[in-house]
Amino acid sequence: MTKTMSNDPCSxxxxxxxxxxxxxxxxxxxxxxxxxxSVSGPSNPVKVGFEAAERELLLAARRAARKAKLVDQPLxxxxxxxxxxxxxxxxxxxxxxxxxxIPARAHVLTTDAAIALQAAIGDGPGIMVISGTGxxxxxxxxxxxxxxxxxxxxxxxxxxxxxxxxRKAIVAALHAYDGRGPSTRLGSEICxxxxxxxxxxxVLKPLAPHQIAALLxxxxxxxxxxxxxxxxxxxxxxxxxxxxxxxxxxxxxWQKRRVPVVLAGGVFQASQRVRLSxxxxxxxxxxxxxxxxxxxxxxxxxxxxxxxxxxx
Numbered sequence: 001m002t003k004t005m006s007n008d009p010c011s012x013x014x015x016x017x018x019x020x021x022x023x024x025x026x027x028x029x030x031x032x033x034x035x036x037x038s039v040s041g042p043s044n045p046v047k048v049g050f051e052a053a054e055r056e057l058l059l060a061a062r063r064a065a066r067k068a069k070l071v072d073q074p075l076x077x078x079x080x081x082x083x084x085x086x087x088x089x090x091x092x093x094x095x096x097x098x099x100x101x102i103p104a105r106a107h108v109l110t111t112d113a114a115i116a117l118q119a120a121i122g123d124g125p126g127i128m129v130i131s132g133t134g135x136x137x138x139x140x141x142x143x144x145x146x147x148x149x150x151x152x153x154x155x156x157x158x159x160x161x162x163x164x165x166x167r168k169a170i171v172a173a174l175h176a177y178d179g180r181g182p183s184t185r186l187g188s189e190i191c192x193x194x195x196x197x198x199x200x201x202x203v204l205k206p207l208a209p210h211q212i213a214a215l216l217x218x219x220x221x222x223x224x225x226x227x228x229x230x231x232x233x234x235x236x237x238x239x240x241x242x243x244x245x246x247x248x249x250x251x252x253x254w255q256k257r258r259v260p261v262v263l264a265g266g267v268f269q270a271s272q273r274v275r276l277s278x279x280x281x282x283x284x285x286x287x288x289x290x291x292x293x294x295x296x297x298x299x300x301x302x303x304x305x306x307x308x309x310x311x312x
Contacts, residue, residue, distance in 0.1 A: 010073045013310050014064065014102070015302030018043035018057055018082040019112055020133030020163075021210050021266075024299045025060035027068045030076065032307055038063035044134070045094065046084035046153050047209055053082070054097055061102050074103035077309035079302040081115030083134060086148060106309040113138030114146065118301030120262040120294050125252075128294075129245050131237070131274070132265035133213040135161035137244030141252055149247040154209040160241035160274075162213030162267050165233055169219050170212070172229045173199045184229035189218040220271055237267065238277020245278075249286045257288060264294035 011030040016023065023043040027036045040060040045053035057080065065071050080098060085091050095109050113136050117128040127139040135158050136151030154163050173190055175181030177199050187199040193215065196202055222230035245261055252259075261282065268275055275293065282289050 010070065010075060011310075012068070012070060012073075012075050013303060013306035014061060014075050014078045014104070015115070015299050015304075015306050016057060016060060016078075016080040016082075017112060017115060017297070017299040017302055018053065018060075018080060020044040020047050020083055021213070023056045023060045024297065025064040026297075026299050026303055027064040027070065027075075028303055028306075030307075030310065032303060034303075035070075036064040036067035038067065042133075042210055044083040045090055046087070047134070050093060050097075053094070054101070057082075057098075058101060074105070076104060077106045077108075077306040078102055078104040079108045079110070079115070079306035079309065081110050081112045081298060081302045081305075083112045083136070083151075084153075085109055086111050108305055108309055110305070111136075111138060111148070112298060113148070113151075114140075115301035115305065116264045116294060116298035117262060118304050119296045119298050120264070120292060120301075121260055122304070124260075126260035126262060127245050127248050128262045128264060129241055129268075129278070130265040131161050131241055131263075131267035133162050133210050134158040135164070135241060135244065135265070135267075137241075137248050139248035139252060147248055147251055149244045158209075159243070160237040160239075160267070162216045162265075163209045164240070165219055165237050165267065166212040166215035168233050168236075169215055169230070170199075170202055172233065174202075176229070182229055185222050185225065185227050186218065186230060189222060190215060193218055216267065216270065223271075223273060231273065234271055234273040235277045237271075238274045238279075239281050241267075241274070242278045242281035245282050245289075246285055249282075249289070255286050259286070259289055260292060261289045262292050262294050264298065268293060 016025045023040045040056040043053040043056040137149035173187035
């Protein structure tokens with residue numbers, strides 16, 4: 001895909017899901033049949049910066065185009081669902097970049113939560129809570145009004161995310177080391193994974209949010225070995241993620257309505273304990289909530305929205 005493409009768009013559509021860990025692109029024909037899939041690195045602009053996000057988005061798009069042998073053809077429609085893009089300044093810059101760099105008849109830039117909800121329930125009302133490297137809640141009502149909750153980045157938020165769990169695991173290990181907290185196997189597990197002499201060496205190791213989030217499997221393993229600290233961290237993550245959903249339920253006035261609540265992201269996929277904690281806390285204040293674990297890739301939602309754009 002280059003700026004030197006011809007001016008006549010083909011009938012193909014492109015959907016991209018950009019997150020804090022990876023970027024996934026699917027290129028499909030007009031009927032939605034996938035012709036090519038590709039993956040590149042993280043593209044959340046809030047976490048990796050604009051230049052890195054743009055580089056990974058373009059890399060994923062180009063890889064898919066090469067696989068489908070459409071390198072020099074503009075597309076019919078492109079939908080990008082991108083973490084962090086609901087901030088106006090971020091959306092404006094990346095929208096301009098998207099239209100300039102990936103030629104197509106129509107473009108839409110929305111959040112990763114929006115495409116995940118589209119993949120899960122289509123056009124209907126509902127709530128999506130994502131917990132991956134970061135976390136966010138997103139809801140849409142029958143009038144297509146959209147609201148968000150959380151997702152303000154690793155420095156100030158991302159409660160219940162893989163990053164949050166990993167960071168708290170490090171804190172718990174440090175507290176155990178100096179006697180401020182209960183004993184836990186997390187310290188030794190983190191040291192083994194990161195090749196540290198002892199847990200205090202971690203303060204000298206520059207870790208990006210996605211590297212801290214990658215400590216989640218250690219917490220899950222410790223919890224399976226009945227480590228009380230690890231289990232508490234997972235229970236707290238479920239509670240914190242439930243608050244994202246409950247904030248949206250209150251704002252939509254859905255406390256006494258049956259509302260679909262979709263759970264997505266690597267944390268929910270990996271941990272039944274987090275899911276059960278989440279569902280229990282939501283049910284306390286929204287007893288009619290109906291929970292679904294997203295089984296379809298969020299990028300499918302991007303393709304669905306791209307197909308709607310492509311309709312005459």
